[in-house]
Amino acid sequence: MTKKVDLDWNNLGFSYIKTDYRYISYYKDGEWDNGALVEDNVLHISEASTALHYGQQAFEGLKAYRCKDGSINLFRPDQNAARFARSCTRLLMPEFPQERFVEAIKEVVRANEHWIPPYGTGGSLYIRPLMIGVGDTIGVSPAPEYIFTIFVMPVGAYFKGGLTPTSFVVSEYDRAAPVGTGAAKVGGNYAASLLPGKEAKKRQFSDCIYLDPLTHTKIEEVGAANFFGITKDNQFITPYSPSILPSITKYSLLWLAEHRLGMVVKEADVFIDKLDEFTEAGACGTAAVISPIAGIQNGEDFHVFYSETEVGPVTRRLYDELVGIQYGNVEAPEGWIQKV
Known part of the structure; x- marks a missing residue:
């Protein structure tokens, strides 16, 4: 770990924490750009974006885990990529290439590695990929442009004190x-x-x-x-x-x-x-x-x-x-x- 984070790792909840980097890619004129890591956690979009008016939006959720030997595990991210593609297709949004989806997740996790809770705390790094329709569209139709982004945050064990019915x-x-x-x-x-x-x-x-x-x-x-x-x-x-x-x-x-x-x-x-x-x-x-x-x-x-x-x-x-x-x-x- 190259940086230190001042958090009580044993008492994390499940709430938003701003981490250092997120991945963002823009779809315009029929293609995705190369994507990049950015520090800004605010999305700047048109007031006429279809995501705001007509719900043209899809997302995923997965986690990165710190192992005992210090390495980092992702659990079946290819399945999240495939499900995300199906969700986007259902809402007439462009598919973000599935291999790029997984690689972008790895890129964000590596950039925020110091935010992954240590092994043994029961915590993990929650990963939220999402896509929204943006641009100036007020009619009920697919958006002309899209934003795909991934942000991460440390979260604690869901159960305090173990599984509880x-x-x-x-x-x-x-x-x-x-x-x-x-x-x-x-x-x-x-x-x-x-x-x-x-x-x-x-x-x-x-x-x-x-x-x-x-x-x-x-x-x-x-x-x-x-x-x-x-x-x-x-x-x-x-x-x-x-x-x-x-x-x-x-x-x-x-x-x-x-x-x-x-x-x-x-x-x-x-x-x-x-x-x-x-x-x-x-x-x-x-x-x-x-x-x-x-x-x-x-x-x-x-x-x-x-x-x-x-x-x-x-x-x-x-x-x-x-x-x-x-x-x-x-x-x-x-x-x-x-x-x-």
């Missing part, structure tokens, strides 16, 4: 339309979730359970994360739907459950009135990896899974396996880890 409540709101943008990582999906999330927290729940918008009978997502359940006969089940965001963490857990834990894995319907088929349940995503679900409130019914206070054994094993891979303590499947 929490409870969720079924929402009456829909997260996404049946053939809308639910499978794309775009800002509008998250803006729509703010009100139901606030209402859930008012009732002392961690967040919402969203059901499928067509029938309101099947679980789709848990707040901003994907759902999984462990059945009584030791199967790993996660919902399947074209309006679910395809979580990289979820697909990693599917692989690990099958190949490391020897479980049967399925993407299938998870009916809200059949929760008693599951002994454990959780939400999964980049921020928390796994958030164990203690119980789900559905109307007047409250269903408890493994325990309201203890983490189930399968959930614990999956968490330890995946976090071990990310920090370099457990052997990773081929191609999952890229060094910076």
